[in-house]
Amino acid sequence: MINVIVTYTVSSEFVSENKANIQKFLDDFEKLDQSTFEYKVYLKEDGVTFLHYSNYINEEVQHEVLNVPSFKEFQRLRDESGLNGSHKVEILQAI
Template identity: 45%
Template sequence: MKTVKVTYTVQPSFVEQNKVNVATFINDLKKLNNPNLRYGAFLKEDGKTFVHISSFKNEDVQKVLFELPSFIEFQKQRDNSGLELEPQIETLDHIATTAPTLD
């Protein structure tokens, strides 16, 4: 299982549009109903820093996300919005969870 955490900060004027863009690609992921992919997006207390955490059974499953048109559009708009903090990408090692793992 591969887990990735991405953190970035948008301009206050882009927060609402980013929420819409995130919801759009999350809805598209839900429609795929892929049991080997989990994705969550969160907004920090400052109201403009987003945290995305995704888990994939393997890199082939991760490609499903990277090739999703709504995810590509989300990234394009995010990156062109004048970010306050560029995406920080971290790979996380799984220790334990209450949910079934994707191993």
């Protein structure tokens, strides 16, 4: 099992657009086999920091999920919005 947390902060002006972009890829993720992965997105109390939590049964599934076109477009738009070095990826180990 692969478990990942990604956090990043966007400008307050980009929050609404980012939420819409997230909803697009989440809608597309629903068309995939939900028994092989989990993907959840949260907005922290500050209103501008997003946390994405995901787990995948293996690297093949992770690759399939992360290469959905709407997800790649979300990433591009997010990155172009100016993250100011706030993007952080953490791999978690289950205990």
